Amino acid sequence: MHTVIVAAAVLIEGRRVLLTQRKAGAHLAGSWEFPGGKVEPGEDPKAALARELAEEVGIVVRIGEIVDVTFHRYDDANKAVLLLFYDAERTTDSPDPSAIDVAALRWATADELESADFPPADVAILAKVRHRLSCLV
Numbered sequence: 727m728h729t730v731i732v733a734a735a736v737l738i739e740g741r742r743v744l745l746t747q748r749k750a751g752a753h754l755a756g757s758w759e760f761p762g763g764k765v766e767p768g769e770d771p772k773a774a775l776a777r778e779l780a781e782e783v784g785i786v787v788r789i790g791e792i793v794d795v796t797f798h799r800y801d802d803a804n805k806a807v808l809l810l811f812y813d814a815e816r817t818t819d820s821p822d823p824s825a826i827d828v829a830a831l832r833w834a835t836a837d838e839l840e841s842a843d844f845p846p847a848d849v850a851i852l853a854k855v856r857h858r859l860s861c862l863v
């Protein structure tokens with residue numbers, strides 16, 4: 727079994743976090759997730775995340791601090807993932823996100839983050855994001 731390094735964004739605006747939905751045919755198709763994707767060999771994870779956000783939803787971002795790191799084995803897919811979750815913010819001149827290379831996107835409030843809609847690896851980051859969103863005024 728091999729381990730894939732994945733970088734994903736916690737992008738919060740106005741008490742909502744940006745989520746994307748995985749495309750049909752992909753691993754975990756239909757799941758909602760934090761936007762991002764695989765880090766290529768030799769690639770800086772923060773650069774990979776900025777690239778993925780541009781490719782998938784067409785936004786320009788600054789990547790901030792690490793929020794959480796999770797390791798999860800997907801035995802069904804014979805792979806493991808090391809997920810690096812970073813804070814991200816859109817630059818002032820960034821376009822609004824659009825579903826370019828994802829099935830759909832949405833901005834979710836704390837109450838709308840249902841663990842069952844997400845990959846099993848996301849349990850811990852969901853708890854952190856729920857807490858963070860509920861502390862915002």
Ligand SMILES: Nc1nc2c([nH]c(=O)n2[C@H]2C[C@H](O)[C@@H](COP(=O)(O)OP(=O)(O)OP(=O)(O)O)O2)c(=O)[nH]1
Nearest residue numbers: 732734752753759760761762763764807845847848
């Ligand atoms: N972007 C993102 N990926 C996540 C999250 N949680 C989680 O388990 N993953 C997993 C799903 C995928 O196995 C992997 C992300 O890889 P990816 O989307 O670039 O690639 P993939 O596996 O669909 O592509 P492929 O192997 O079919 O080429 O990380 C999350 O919150 N965000």
